[in-house]
Amino acid sequence: MEAVAYSNFRQNLRSYMKQVNEDADTLIVTNKNVEDTVVVLSKRDYDSMQETLRVLSNEYVMDKLRRGDQQFSEGNFKTHDLIEVSLDD
Structure with missing residues (x-):
């Protein structure tokens, strides 16, 4: 800085x-x-900080993040290939 x-x-x-x-x-x-x-x-950095504060202050979202982090740490997840989407459809 x-x-x-x-x-x-x-x-x-x-x-x-x-x-x-x-x-x-x-x-x-x-x-x-x-x-x-x-x-x-920058405004981009300011907006990012504000969004981070909103997420951190939302207990419902934080609970979901913690639960997902715990599931990942325990290996309790599945992987799959991404689906290709054509812009012409």
Whole structure:
């Protein structure tokens, strides 16, 4: 995670936005007042974090995930070939 001073961030906003989106890494924007420091991340990463929080906070979904993980760990699963679907149908 890279850190940059606010004044430098402001002067090079476009390049930092591009960097955050391309590298999928967060950027810390510092300020003299530590309470004004912010973290910049891509919308894709933000959306992913929000979805993860929704899943983790949904007890029903988490129970299903835990049960599936346990079944997999115990070898209690079946494999099968994928079905090929033609786009012409």
